[in-house]
Amino acid sequence: MAGEASGGELIQVVALLGAGVVAVPIFKRLGLGSILGYLAAGLAIGPFGLRLFDDPEAILHVAELGVVMFLFIIGLEMRPSRLWSLRTEIFGLGLLQAGLCALLLTAVGLAGGFGIVPSFVAGAGFVLTSTAIVMQLLEERGQMASTRGQRIVSILLLEDLAIVPLLALIAFLAPGGGEVSTAERLTDVAIGIGAIAGLIVAGRYLLNPLFRILADAHAREVMTAAALLVVLGSALAMQLGGLSMAMGAFLAGVLLSESTFRHQLEADVEPFRGILLGLFFLAVGMSLDLTVVLANWGMIALYVVAYMLVKAAGIYAVARLLRHGHSEALERAVLMAQGGEFAFVLYAAAASVGIIDAEANAVLTAIVIISMVITPIAILGLRFVLPRDEQTLEGVEIADGLDGSVLVIGFGRFGQVASQPLLLQGMDVSIIDNDVEMIQAAADFGFKVYYGDGTRLDILHTAGAGRARAVLVCVDKPETALRIVEHLKTEFPLTPVLARAFDRGAALDLIHAGVDYQIRETFESALSFGRETLMTLGTDKDEAAELIDEVRRRDGERFEMQLSGGMYAGTGLLKGNTPTPTPLSQPRKPGQVMNPVPPAPETDAAER
Missing domain, CATH: 1.20.1530.20 (Na+/H+ antiporter like fold)
Structure with missing residues (x-):
């Protein structure tokens, strides 16, 4: 019975x-x-x-x-x-x-x-x-x-x-x-x-x-x-x-x-x-x-x-x-x-x-x-x-058992550029993304991109994050990037993690999460744009480069002050009384005075 x-x-x-x-x-x-x-x-x-x-x-x-x-x-x-x-x-x-x-x-x-x-x-x-x-x-x-x-x-x-x-x-x-x-x-x-x-x-x-x-x-x-x-x-x-x-x-x-x-x-x-x-x-x-x-x-x-x-x-x-x-x-x-x-x-x-x-x-x-x-x-x-694009995984391979020496998470406009020097160097690069249309489009240009959601810990394991010499987080959403970095630094603390930051607040969040390197996605391109503008207006090439280096240095000073002072909100918007950096109108060196330019506002809106 x-x-x-x-x-x-x-x-x-x-x-x-x-x-x-x-x-x-x-x-x-x-x-x-x-x-x-x-x-x-x-x-x-x-x-x-x-x-x-x-x-x-x-x-x-x-x-x-x-x-x-x-x-x-x-x-x-x-x-x-x-x-x-x-x-x-x-x-x-x-x-x-x-x-x-x-x-x-x-x-x-x-x-x-x-x-x-x-x-x-x-x-x-x-x-x-x-x-x-x-x-x-x-x-x-x-x-x-x-x-x-x-x-x-x-x-x-x-x-x-x-x-x-x-x-x-x-x-x-x-x-x-x-x-x-x-x-x-x-x-x-x-x-x-x-x-x-x-x-x-x-x-x-x-x-x-x-x-x-x-x-x-x-x-x-x-x-x-x-x-x-x-x-x-x-x-x-x-x-x-x-x-x-x-x-x-x-x-x-x-x-x-x-x-x-x-x-x-x-x-x-x-x-x-x-x-x-x-x-x-x-x-x-x-x-x-x-x-x-x-x-x-x-x-x-x-x-x-x-x-x-x-x-x-x-x-x-x-x-x-x-x-x-x-x-x-x-x-x-x-x-x-x-x-x-x-x-x-x-x-x-x-x-x-x-x-x-x-x-x-x-x-x-x-x-x-x-x-x-x-x-x-x-x-x-x-x-x-309200039509929405439907994604199908037809013809798309799932990230499973990857063992590249570098793992790239996110293959949009930023990830595509960041991965090219690695590929030219002959490095074994594994790339994952959760946008099926982008994966299919990348395949037409000879890129092998696997389907995988980097915010999931099991996907990071199967994508080889624990075996990679470095992981590049190139996704565009700041909250997604932060979550991926938190997963990586918790589960694989010895693996170097380099991340794309949406703006200044996101960069500070990533640093506090333990990222090894971060860069704001528009910062260097904006500096290059500014340098070209100076030269178009008649500034000497070397002087333009020196001016851009000075802007980069002073931005770094402000960033360090905000980082050490903790004056940022978890939402990504900076607030508080940030110590005033050396104004750009201060003489750069004896005999040469820079044009008066007000210091950049300490808010995300200044970078958008």
Whole structure:
């Protein structure tokens, strides 16, 4: 009997893996995305498909850990200073969008003839966008670090925080809920604040020493176990405090974002995150109760359309009110128009206290799930309105097992020029880039460029960064260059790293990250341009060269003063009272006075 039970469980495991392996590549090939593939696979093997599973709720509870780990990895990228810089977006944009959408969706329920409390609960649940779906779509589209992506992440963080007061409000709105004493409410709030404070203290004073001890033991599996312990332990602490597990994991990630072990933690958690997140979408697909859908298909279809359209309209209106562009507003409206996984929690809580009945809970859950299924399809439709270039890897080789003596990351206009003297010298140069069109165009000119994302630690390993005599970081985005340099100097500290800096602030950031050499991408070309201008105006060639050398020297003085004084912001914009350098109008040598020229402003704008 035990063998039969074990065999049955193994069949279910094989079915889960097989459904994902078969469905996801097919849906991605059709351009529908991996999320829709997982949802369809879950529906196919669930209670209303092949019936290989009877209890999708049990799988969903386990699969929610995928969302937890996803938010932990997002937290690792959100340094406290960066999170603080997003405070206006989180509590301004996020609060405005959530509040307006809640009011609009409540009005939809009232228009349908439902009471104000059930209408509010239904609308507030649908306001909570699916963090898992939106984050996954942002990652697949490469928009996580963009300004648009950061705004969406900020809104999602506010909505994740909103689940806490909403659950408290559910208890208050319940029949007899107003009878709960003030002391009990204050106790619940104190427990939540205590859980957050305890996690912050533990993250600040205990985690780094713990990982340092484990690293000295040189046991990789123990480090992996410790990473999982941190994620799950922080999630459990928040859950016991009455808060969101996902928020606990996110907070733990933020606390470890400046740790020297953050790249190792990300590499350890990433495989589990990917598998469990796929399992989450499978479980959501299984949870779609087709019996309820068929019995109430008219009402469900009406409210899916109404909720998504009204929510999208609210999102678009807020974006335009805050003067965000039309394309960004439309993209955000489509991307965030669905309900999310926290709606299941809110509806279940409302059903448990009698605000809605079991059938209403099933109908609302079906509405949310169908909206989640529709979102990837809606994104496809958005491409016709806001067309995007699709990249395919046809004819492109993936960076794997490279062993060049020099690794070049980024083969745009800067990387192409920087690599040519190395190639002329006969050096073995490996080149990676994540722009497929550029790789294909480079091949037409005889350059061998491999596909690879330099911000991923595993790609750096397979691209041979650990075996290279030098690594050249030639990407154009400053935040991407900084992240690559941080990976390289953490994982391969003995390998020389030379980087292209976007501007003065980016150059300072790179130096503090440990780069061995950096150069601002326009600095030397601008000096050459200035030298040619002098000679065009009649200045002697030698004198022009001397003047340019003087500008270079004085720029170096200013740079050293800013570097030693630390007067720069992590955003790349310099600020503070920089010591005034020797003005260019000062005599250069006895008997020869330079033309009066004001010192260059100490801001990035001076270089653009």
